[in-house]
Amino acid sequence: MMCKGFVLVAMIAALCAGAWAGTISGKVSGMTGESVVYVDTIAGKTFPAPSDHPVMDQKGLLFQPHILAVQVGTTVDFLNSDKVAHNVFWSSVMQGSKKLPGKNLGTWPTGEKRPFKFDEPGVAALLCNVHPDMAGYIVVSPTPYFAKTDKSGAYKIENVPDGAYTVVAWHEGAKNSTKPVTVSGDTKADFTVSK
Numbered sequence: 001m002m003c004k005g006f007v008l009v010a011m012i013a014a015l016c017a018g019a020w021a022g023t024i025s026g027k028v029s030g031m032t033g034e035s036v037v038y039v040d041t042i043a044g045k046t047f048p049a050p051s052d053h054p055v056m057d058q059k060g061l062l063f064q065p066h067i068l069a070v071q072v073g074t075t076v077d078f079l080n081s082d083k084v085a086h087n088v089f090w091s092s093v094m095q096g097s098k099k100l101p102g103k104n105l106g107t108w109p110t111g112e113k114r115p116f117k118f119d120e121p122g123v124a125a126l127l128c129n130v131h132p133d134m135a136g137y138i139v140v141s142p143t144p145y146f147a148k149t150d151k152s153g154a155y156k157i158e159n160v161p162d163g164a165y166t167v168v169a170w171h172e173g174a175k176n177s178t179k180p181v182t183v184s185g186d187t188k189a190d191f192t193v194s195k
């Protein structure tokens with residue numbers, strides 16, 4: 001009796017989980033390389049800031065990774081793994097066409113890292129004033145529902161509650177591509193980006 005009851009509860013739980021949690025997957029095409037796809041701000045919803053600190057490294061005279069996607073509220077640790085001093089600055093944070101102030105974190109030697117908390121969604125184009133060729137991006141998603149594509153443009157965002165959203169595809173040097181997506185279980189959304 002108890003055993004049957006447990007099985008029933010487990011089945012209901014499994015059915016409910018299937019109905020509530022979906023994925024958004026698809027492909028970003030039009031320009032080559034990685035993009036970031038994220039669910040835009042959801043009216044009336046906020047999310048607790050993540051406690052993990054992803055690292056943006058400066059290594060081999062490159063920002064690594066070239067593109068780092070994080071949820072709003074995340075503290076990023078900027079690390080210098082090179083033998084030379086590096087600087088980190090961004091001249092603005094772009095929210096679509098809206099420009100928020102930038103930041104200069106300063107210049108520091110090998111092995112040291114400096115944290116910075118990204119409190120606003122948007123995109124920070126990272127530069128180093130010691131090495132003008134260095135460039136990287138922090139893409140700050142307003143929601144926890146985001147993913148970086150692979151090099152072919154394929155992406156998958158997991159654990160998105162069923163519902164209607166605006167989904168944005170960001171690509172370096174392109175205009176944002178935005179579309180409404182209604183998530184119900186496994187949902188497909190493809191994007192085309194252009195300059």
Ligand SMILES: [Cu+2]
Nearest residue numbers: 086128130131
């Ligand atoms: Cu540098």
